[in-house]
Amino acid sequence: MNRLIGFMALVAVALFSPVAHAQDAEDNQASAPVLQVTFDETEAVPGQSLSLRLTVLVPTFMPEPPIWPTMEIPNVLVRLPEGSTGPTSDRVGSETWSGVTRHYRISPMVPGSFSIPPQDLVVTWSDPETNEPIKTTVQTGEIAFTGVVPEGAEGLNPFIAAQDLRLQQQVVGDPQSMTPGGTLKRIVTAHVDGVPPMFVPQLIVPQDLTGLASYPDEPSVDETDDRGVPGGTRTESVTYVAESGGGGVILDVSIDWYNTDTGNIETAVAEGFEIKVDGPPAMLVKDRDWRLIALIVVAGLVGLIILLLLGRRLMRPIRRWHDARHANYLASERFAWKELRQVIGERSYVGLFPALDSWADRMDGGRSTRKARGAASDLRVGRWSLWPASTGHSGVAALEAARGGTVRCAVREHRQGCRSGAAAAKSRPLERLGQNRLHPAL
Structure with missing residues (x-):
């Protein structure tokens, strides 16, 4: 008997358990937030607005305000008029639920068809049994509308x-x-x-x-x-x-x-x-050809870059050429003659004979010989003194090349002590030069 009663109880539980689960699911669904979408008109002239209202209802209350969708899409202006959001209530089944409503004004900015895809709305509400806050996401459906141009206004550009x-x-x-x-x-x-x-x-x-x-x-x-x-x-x-x-x-x-x-x-x-x-007109200024100016500037920059690159490559050869030319000048008779005249002008006894030797070694006939003879002529006029103070003349005295000979021979004979024949005659002026070094004529 007891086994029969237990078996019947199991059968009853098996039969009535799906009904109970279905009832619980129905109760949970009935207590979930409800979203109402009101969108009556679906056509508007561009610039004019359509009214869209979203209302969310819950069986208890909302401890936090809902998170509303923006409803924005390209070429559509969405505005919230003053007082667009506020509390509301409505009957759901046999009960009155509380909620919040929001009013959107949607205006097509250009003619054409538009569609706002489904949007999420997050609701925080209180659980009826535990009073704990619950977050629920409800979704709108697709919202479609059209912007139309009235008859006779098709030519307005821009349309307003x-x-x-x-x-x-x-x-x-x-x-x-x-x-x-x-x-x-x-x-x-x-x-x-x-x-x-x-x-x-x-x-x-x-x-x-x-x-x-x-x-x-x-x-x-x-x-x-x-x-x-x-x-x-x-x-x-x-x-x-x-x-x-x-x-x-x-x-x-x-x-x-x-x-x-x-x-x-x-x-x-x-x-x-x-x-x-009232006033004088402005002076006319011709338009500038900026392309030509830019071309000239670019060409100048390119030329400058090329010169810099070539300059870096040519600098060493140019420097070597300059140094070689300067060295040739320092080794020339012209430079030695300049140095000799400077020594004479400065009345330097110490530098006189080194300067004579240097000039004589570099003299090679022609123009240099004529310079020597000219200086010797100055000596013949009677100025055996190398630097007479009365006239201030810086003549190259004592450079007489005996009987048209070269100064090189006279200088060498004087420095080496040569006293034979013509050599003695050639060196005689230099002997007197030595005397003048001790007793210069003033």
């Missing part, structure tokens, strides 16, 4: 749709009586309703005006939100500085736009004006 668009202009200065050095400032402001001001295109285009330099400022964009309706202003300004006589016509600022309320294409205009600068 708004409830209202108007231009306001301010000119600081007198454009009709400018002088060189004077300034004038133009300020243009675009006011828009029903579209963010970032959709407004550039207002003031650059211009080249004779005698004027223009300095534009950075554009200023100020957004507003009036009960969910976007709007704001875009302000641009440029300062004109008169540099010389001249002037020109400042162009109109014109924007064609699509009125979403009326369905018509309208035009906003800020009228241009003329600027006159």
Whole structure:
């Protein structure tokens, strides 16, 4: 009997265990966070917004705020209006769950089809049984929408749709009586309703005006939100500085736009004006050929590099040539003659005979012989003294080559003590030179 009861209990457990597990899974699923996505409209004019709302609900409460997805993709503007995130509650089954909702404004910036891929939303909520925080990730589905251009507005470039668009202009200065050095400032402001001001295109285009330099400022964009309706202003300004006589016509600022309320294409205009600068015109300067200048600079650098490289290779041969030429000059009769005349001019007894020997050894007829004879002639006139002080004449006295002979022989005979025949006659002037060394004529 006991065995029968035990067997029946096992059968009951086996039969009812799957039902219990299924009930637990259903209860856990029923208590998991719920994500609601509300996206009613799927088409919008570029610049106009579509409303997307995400609501996450939990059976208990959220100790931390949810981590929301950005929903950003290329060529789509995603904005969060004022008060976009706030608490909410809703019924899930037979219970009322608490949650948080977030409102996105999604605007296609260009015509075309767009798709936001599934996005993750992280929720931190309290476990119903343990009251411990639990992190759960829920995911949105794919969100698709289209940017369409209204009929009749296909030619707008750039395309801008708004409830209202108007231009306001301010000119600081007198454009009709400018002088060189004077300034004038133009300020243009675009006011828009029903579209963010970032959709407004550039207002003031650059211009080249004779005698004027223009300095534009950075554009200023100020957004507003009036009960969910976007709007704001875009302000641009440029300062004109008169540099010389001249002037020109400042162009109109014109924007064609699509009125979403009326369905018509309208035009906003800020009228241009003329600027006159009284003064002499600027001198015309021919345009410089920068390519030619760059070519000349590059060629010069290449030439300089080549000269440096060749200079390093040619420096040693040039230096050897210069040293050899200098050595030849030092060994020449010309240098010895210069040194001899310097010794005579300085009245140096000690250096006289070494200088004579050096010059005589290097003399080889021709021009050098004529120099010797000229100096001997100075001696014949009666100045046996080598350096008379009365006239200051630095004649090369005592260099008489006896009877047209060379000085080399006379010097050698004097230094070696030769006294035979003509040699004695040749050395006689040098003997007197020796006497003059002891008794110079003053």
